[in-house]
Amino acid sequence: MKLWGTRFTKTTDSLVHQFNASLSFDVRLYDEDIRGSMAWARGLSRAGVLTQDEAREIIAGLEAVLSELATDAFVFDPADEDIHTAVERRLTELVGPVGGKLHTGRSRNDQVTTALRLYLLREIASLRGSLVQLQVAIVDKAAAHLDIIMPGYTHLQQAQPVLFGHWLMSFFWRFQRDWDRLAEAARRTSALPLGAGALAGNPLGVDRHALAVDLGFATVMENSVDAVCDRDYVVDLIAWASLLQMHLSSLAEDIIIWSSSEFGFVQVDDAYATGSSLMPQKRNPDSLELIRGKSGRIVGHLAGTLTTLKGLPSTYNKDLQEDKEALFDTLDTVALELPIAAGVIRTLKVDRARMAAALDDSMLATDLADYLVRRKVPFRQSHRLVGRVVRRAEELQVQLRELDLAEYQAIHPGFAQDLYAVLDFQRSVESRDARGGTAAAAVRIQIEQARMILEDSMSGAV
Amino acid sequence: MKLWGTRFTKTTDSLVHQFNASLSFDVRLYDEDIRGSMAWARGLSRAGVLTQDEAREIIAGLEAVLSELATDAFVFDPADEDIHTAVERRLTELVGPVGGKLHTGRSRNDQVTTALRLYLLREIASLRGSLVQLQVAIVDKAAAHLDIIMPGYTHLQQAQPVLFGHWLMSFFWRFQRDWDRLAEAARRTSALPLGAGALAGNPLGVDRHALAVDLGFATVMENSVDAVCDRDYVVDLIAWASLLQMHLSSLAEDIIIWSSSEFGFVQVDDAYATGSSLMPQKRNPDSLELIRGKSGRIVGHLAGTLTTLKGLPSTYNKDLQEDKEALFDTLDTVALELPIAAGVIRTLKVDRARMAAALDDSMLATDLADYLVRRKVPFRQSHRLVGRVVRRAEELQVQLRELDLAEYQAIHPGFAQDLYAVLDFQRSVESRDARGGTAAAAVRIQIEQARMILEDSMSGAV
Amino acid sequence: MKLWGTRFTKTTDSLVHQFNASLSFDVRLYDEDIRGSMAWARGLSRAGVLTQDEAREIIAGLEAVLSELATDAFVFDPADEDIHTAVERRLTELVGPVGGKLHTGRSRNDQVTTALRLYLLREIASLRGSLVQLQVAIVDKAAAHLDIIMPGYTHLQQAQPVLFGHWLMSFFWRFQRDWDRLAEAARRTSALPLGAGALAGNPLGVDRHALAVDLGFATVMENSVDAVCDRDYVVDLIAWASLLQMHLSSLAEDIIIWSSSEFGFVQVDDAYATGSSLMPQKRNPDSLELIRGKSGRIVGHLAGTLTTLKGLPSTYNKDLQEDKEALFDTLDTVALELPIAAGVIRTLKVDRARMAAALDDSMLATDLADYLVRRKVPFRQSHRLVGRVVRRAEELQVQLRELDLAEYQAIHPGFAQDLYAVLDFQRSVESRDARGGTAAAAVRIQIEQARMILEDSMSGAV
């Protein structure tokens, strides 16, 4: 039974049926579709379009359909092209002709986007929980490893020593921005399109504010044309996930590189690694490689959804049916990744000794330059002088602390015996104690702040 | 003069110099670079790293450099690989060795992203103004055309009559979401990275909160590693522009189609159209086609920037130099498009007669179904019955209002003489008077709301 | 049973199992995986690694597994993480320990990409058939409508009259380029990776050329490191599909616009259109809107796959598992679209009368300019003069042919009575008879060429 079929003289080509059908992926909207329909029935009743008895009958029927779907007792019909058709078909089977009154003044156009928004709001709530759990894992791990110094890199070259916990906390803040963005996405999603009809609005006096309250939407969409074609909220979510992926892929890249036997700084727990079918000695950080790789999938969904939207005329065009699979796959992907990333962090073994062994004196070059600065040598000059020191140490194949004072003084007379005190990784780290720096005291402040933020997040206060 | 060159034994390959150089595009950051440096000099002075005299000298020197740049008197050196190097080189020429003290405790990594954020904040302020002007053009045009009925389309097929002003106002709300998103992007951009050094933070006790206040940032970035590699704000802006493009391209598509001689609903003013080199009769809506076409450019910048960021290790990697051109081109593109779109709307000629002539009775089918609903026929049944009516009219090649009552009654006895009263476009439009609908009263409410929102926007209250 | 599990001390996290598992989508490779394994068993036998009996046993076992899979009798195990593991697990159940010899000298890395290439080659063969059928539909339709003149557009503004068949044939050539590109993609896919092992090659003296012949590959990949990480062929195919989508989306856009009641040039057959749930009169060209919309999906897969590949280290990384879903979805999408597009073309109703009625004299302006050129007025001048003619006709609200000769001569004395003969659409079309032009004679040549090309395509001669 096609709901729109009467006027047509030919049956739809069977390939076309397959092409148009969205049931295979929109079935997951059943709960939200039915909740939307119940609210609509109540709205029609309030407007006097349905009697209270009719509304009650319809709502009872919808509850029965919901229960069938929730218990897998629902039998789909080959002609059910989408979940909305299937639900309405079944409703009418259950309650008879009164079921045919439910769609009064409503259109698939406003119905579908309402269900999709409701679904997304639920998913966002769940994602926020997963995101917080990842942040908690980060903060806990950082707090537990505040005394481990490792090489900090820029351009993947050793640059300056930093605390492992400081590196890790850098991800807390990235994910905190993701948290903020997700809250904004939620806010924009929470606007009710229902009552927009096909495109022109509602002629039955249905109170859309009451509908919004009933369904838990924060606001009502103020223009019916916009209401049926707006997919900003879909793009918002996928764009959010794309940035999240950037953060996750960067975290993955760091840990993958550090898991190599050449770095050897960390070991991914067996639960998050896999072996090789040919090489039994391998411990491959597959989880992290997949997380990194799935960035492509999400960026692709973003580019794809935008490409689909580009240049569409106003109101509903069938092209918009393409919004769902990209969104659903994005949600599914992220929902799986977040707890896996949290698990990787939680169980990560940190090899303090390998980190310590990797520290090279040349990473203290900046500290040495600052030493000269304190002796009134302008930074640019001291920077150049220390460059010469580093080159001299390379020539002699010694570490900076092994270079004779005479060598230092040959380069600049400002160097004195106390320069060797500067050549200390712990001291270097501790000296960077301004807000946001790597000194343990500064990282502890970060962690305290983070804990307060997480408390707010978990209490729903934000 | 390469600032980092001392230790190197060979000169850089000349192609490599060209490859690395960013001066051609980052020169536009000169004002923000210099303002950032002045603030840094004051910060160093407050921390006791510079004497007050040194800071004064440096700031005076920077003012001189700024003035040279602002008046095109600045002479670039072939070795100036970026604007930051150029400014510092010139500063030292002007003030001597003390200029070499400016970079103390600072790194290109925190310096560049600080300047870029400042620049972006200025650009955002300007874009907000342009966006508001476009919204004003929309509201004014809609208000002035509240009595024009046109066909509303879904799937580019005539669906239901709507007011031209209602269609137009749908774009107001899309652009209002863009306004909101831009405010959020601004908020996230307004976080100070300066003081993060290369990656590990600041060892000189520079007060970063005071720096933030000095430069007008709302907050301080809480982790130095994050501070130097965060480019979320670049992605935020390009993602914002991508959604804006979706709205603009949809507006363009509508008007391009309506400008065809077959539709003939509107005429783009000559100021926004061009002719053909071969066909003198043409009036091509080039401005709109370019606006539509430039969507690709922006979506490309978004996909490209994300691809660049994917899988980068933490902290600064040279890949990040790729952030600027995409961002700048996005800003330039949008800055040109917004006033052009506003101009197109402001000067658009609306052909009331062609719109009226295009209205086909079949667009009143829904109203006819609602007529039966009011006679207690369930909507699904009435929908099917009206389908038969439409097909019958097609067979007889008459409009719905020309179809005999007997024909109607043969299809359903509920039809009576008063059905013809329903077949009226004005009545159809006016019936959709619920919030967000196309009735003139409902559109007037939209316009009032919009005007209040715009007042807030313009007063900076948001 | 994890094939790589021995050394691990913990079981994999269950979310991680789900995250790593690819069975849900790679199950479709079962036939190619088994054919690859049979060839490998023969190769090991030729190299003396397996006895002939062992090879026979293994191949018989693989045949049994194949038959189980082909008849849906195969029972999957929850631990089967991909189709390759499942097949090998079942093989060993069926034939005992000898099954454990199959994987000698082979790795998942070379095994999986071999199966994927075989699968893709089969799909390509099928796509070529569908593409030819679409081209046939185009040529047949064009040949049957060679006498219909319609407005030709640039910028969606009427430009010059063209034959409907000429417009349609323009798509033949676009799809012919797609045909060429697909042949190239096939050629590059037909290179054997098997025998590359995990990354370093084969230590057992397996003859890879014989393997290639056995499996029907045209060549052997010449470097084992390249063999295991090359996914160019995946990108090739998706890039091919992206360009195909550009052509399909353009075809769709043309027909969607022409199906509007304002244009009314064509009617999409009911088999390829759908109705509206709320508006019974609608005939929405959904098939074409979906084809247009699915362009986003494919472009997204392209951008996504490239993003995934960006910056990967050499050889196999788990990120590469992300290649399959995008590829499979691309193949499925295109396989559905091509016959639908062919069906739309084949059944498209062309409204000759509406096309004729839409022709406006201003489209003959170029012909009028050419008239002056033949009277020795330089084109640039004649172009300007005709511009004035068109404006004068607009002022007087007459068609060009209704404009008095005196008016013409007031603009340029070169105009004479015979100018009115130029104002004829048929004549205009027929005058463009150079190769590739719209004159019926020229279009007939196109059609003849096309038919010869299609004959070659269908005979497999290309």
Place this chain on the structure above:
Amino acid sequence: MKLWGTRFTKTTDSLVHQFNASLSFDVRLYDEDIRGSMAWARGLSRAGVLTQDEAREIIAGLEAVLSELATDAFVFDPADEDIHTAVERRLTELVGPVGGKLHTGRSRNDQVTTALRLYLLREIASLRGSLVQLQVAIVDKAAAHLDIIMPGYTHLQQAQPVLFGHWLMSFFWRFQRDWDRLAEAARRTSALPLGAGALAGNPLGVDRHALAVDLGFATVMENSVDAVCDRDYVVDLIAWASLLQMHLSSLAEDIIIWSSSEFGFVQVDDAYATGSSLMPQKRNPDSLELIRGKSGRIVGHLAGTLTTLKGLPSTYNKDLQEDKEALFDTLDTVALELPIAAGVIRTLKVDRARMAAALDDSMLATDLADYLVRRKVPFRQSHRLVGRVVRRAEELQVQLRELDLAEYQAIHPGFAQDLYAVLDFQRSVESRDARGGTAAAAVRIQIEQARMILEDSMSGAV
């Protein structure tokens, strides 16, 4: 002077002029534009539209314009909106009214795409040269380092030993596929659109085959509608560059990781590295990071160009003006990268000792499994047994060769004293001597093949 301006009553908005103008980027087409115009003049002359004298005059004028442009003597006019307008304007200034005859029967639509194709063909020829030089650098470097063994990685975990030259040659083959694809792109670009007019073809009997021969095109585009809107060749080139970037970014990633002090396998020459403004000891592989980062730019251009093309109606739309900047930037980027990549390879210092020191016995696990296979243990079983061996060695913290025979035999009795002979990296490498493997003999064959291919490439035989 706007060439199309006569009929317009208002002047174009100045922002719109800036928006439409393409001179800033299409000026680089001047040579091809003029060559195309000369050929057109000859074509018009052959068709009798121009006298031989007129053609001569026009061609002489064009030569003068060309010379002005080539010597920077050309003075642009603020009204020159693109290079084509500028050239024609100047031609008419130089030769008088006869210049106005050049554009007879031609349109910007066919003129511009002809010039762009010619330009691209020239650029492709140059890119092919650069690509070959990169391949030569690879082959030479590989040939010179055939005796260096290094760890081969999968998942960035040590997997099996390989020759450095084998790793390097893997890139030869990737770039060889790029070479092939570039040849195909060239072939498709070499099709003449000129003579298609605005969209409908040529009414003057101009011989398009003669035009093609004159301009060096291989074929003639067979349909005028297709000719003016086809941008497949633009996408082809950018898609080609995207795959090239994947190869370059993978090469860059390998070398960047290997340049870290923890790996220390290679050192990028100072000519291709840069220092740090704050940390004087740094040697950052900037060139490679930029190459990797620029992948985003190119993928963005690809996604963007496709997005622009999506859903465009047939024939020319102004959106197509957006094709050029993405293409030009792609060409410029690649033209700079290829010689830089070649230089990096040519000058790369390979640290044989660090590579040797990094080799871990566990990489010989597969060889050990193969040892058992030769003793008739099925591979799957031997794989598991060796897994136990590796774990045992880890427990005892010894290398495989240090593990007592008794320990081996406790795991499987098939192990005998000769197992220690297997634990040899050289032997492991040499055993993989089948086609495409890492044995020196096999790599030498690769290199010979490569040299033959390069000879063909350089002789233009392909």
